[in-house]
Amino acid sequence: MRSRTLTLLAATVSAGLVLTACGANSNSGGTGDSSASGSASAPAGGGANGKVGVILPETATSARWEAFDKPMLQAALQAQGFSADIQNAQGDNQKFSTLADGFISQGVKVLVIAPSDPAVGAAIEAKAKTAGIPVIDYDRPSLGGSADYYVSFDNEKVGELQAQGMADALKDKKGAAVVQLEGAPTDNNATLFGDGHDKVLKPLYQSGALTLVQKQPINDWDPQVGGTTFEQIMTRVGNKVDGVVAANDELAGAVITVLKKNGLNGKVPVTGQDATAAGLQAILRGDQLLTIFKPIKQEADNTAKLAAALAKGDKAAADAIATGTLHDPKNNRDIKSVLLAPTLITVNDVKTVIQQGYVKASDVCTGDVAAKCTQYGIS
Numbered sequence: 315m316r317s318r319t320l321t322l323l324a325a326t327v328s329a330g331l332v333l334t335a336c337g338a339n340s341n342s343g344g345t346g347d348s349s350a351s352g353s354a355s356a357p358a359g360g361g362a363n364g365k366v367g368v369i370l371p372e373t374a375t376s377a378r379w380e381a382f383d384k385p386m387l388q389a390a391l392q393a394q395g396f397s398a399d400i401q402n403a404q405g406d407n408q409k410f411s412t413l414a415d416g417f418i419s420q421g422v423k424v425l426v427i428a429p430s431d432p433a434v435g436a437a438i439e440a441k442a443k444t445a446g447i448p449v450i451d452y453d454r455p456s457l458g459g460s461a462d463y464y465v466s467f468d469n470e471k472v473g474e475l476q477a478q479g480m481a482d483a484l485k486d487k488k489g490a491a492v493v494q495l496e497g498a499p500t501d502n503n504a505t506l507f508g509d510g511h512d513k514v515l516k517p518l519y520q521s522g523a524l525t526l527v528q529k530q531p532i533n534d535w536d537p538q539v540g541g542t543t544f545e546q547i548m549t550r551v552g553n554k555v556d557g558v559v560a561a562n563d564e565l566a567g568a569v570i571t572v573l574k575k576n577g578l579n580g581k582v583p584v585t586g587q588d589a590t591a592a593g594l595q596a597i598l599r600g601d602q603l604l605t606i607f608k609p610i611k612q613e614a615d616n617t618a619k620l621a622a623a624l625a626k627g628d629k630a631a632a633d634a635i636a637t638g639t640l641h642d643p644k645n646n647r648d649i650k651s652v653l654l655a656p657t658l659i660t661v662n663d664v665k666t667v668i669q670q671g672y673v674k675a676s677d678v679c680t681g682d683v684a685a686k687c688t689q690y691g692i693s
Contacts (some may be wrong), residue, residue: 473510
């Protein structure tokens with residue numbers, strides 16, 4: 315396990331504040347981005363404070379980027395007086411680099427990037443630095459890079475919440491067999507989620523309270539690969555699995571599909587993350603134990619405030635916003651960061667997520683879930 319690299323220098327945002335904003339929510343399935351078909355080519359003007367270029371990573375494994383990050387960043391940047399050109403690289407590293415080159419050549423005031431590959435992000439940041447353009451790493455860091463600031467969540471805490479929820483669910487079943495399906499090994503956030511899992515679960519494995527069946531990262535966060543991997547694990551152990559720590563709702567959904575085939579859905583607790591519509595439905599059905607709600611609106615708002623300070627060259631104002639740090643072990647530097655607090659969501663909290671307006675009741679309360687929505691006061 316990699317050592318803990320995430321340190322908060324200020325108190326984390328209270329749960330109440332977290333629930334004023336959107337989690338890393340997504341609807342099930344990806345959504346297209348018609349604006350991402352080519353390189354960034356719009357003129358650099360348009361807002362009173364100039365233009366900010368934003369490059370999001372993909373839509374294949376989570377619709378959050380288009381459904382939530384894009385509109386929330388657009389609104390937050392406009393509120394700070396910027397025009398915002400927000401593109402999506404659709405998982406293509408070459409496209410990500412091309413979009414960045416376009417923004418740099420335009421002389422955007424600030425560049426905001428969420429790269430799928432940290433090495434790509436680091437290369438882009440070197441170019442931006444040469445051009446005198448400040449860079450904000452958004453949601454995921456470019457390890458080995460030179461970003462001025464980083465905005466995300468306390469991602470190790472995300473993993474701790476998932477793991478503690480699983481530990482609590484299995485506390486009366488000594489030696490319960492647990493599978494950990496982690497995210498992409500190239501994603502530092504996934505590493506931090508895994509660190510959080512291990513912080514809670516390793517002592518329980520060592521004491522014999524729980525038993526680790528397998529801890530397996532899933533390349534590209536691919537749900538299909540996750541489902542196949544889990545099915546192979548189930549076959550190997552004769553379906554003797556008591557709990558699954560799945561790193562996000564999409565992986566959880568793939569696990570639940572396999573459990574259904576074996577008549578074990580609802581009997582084997584499964585964790586998730588992102589408070590997606592599909593994940594919330596699974597929780598209401600009793601097939602998924604929990605998800606994690608993350609404040610995307612706060613992430614977008616803090617990014618826009620940092621951009622405004624950077625565009626003015628006001629480092630003191632930026633530092634006052636970024637009160638946390640992320641340690642980058644690749645180049646041994648601490649990146650000044652905004653680190654937001656995640657919130658655990660179980661069946662009794664689904665209503666709260668929907669009341670915030672980031673997942674519609676109409677997207678959750680369909681078919682067999684409608685009666686559950688009525689039961690839990692969701693409308």
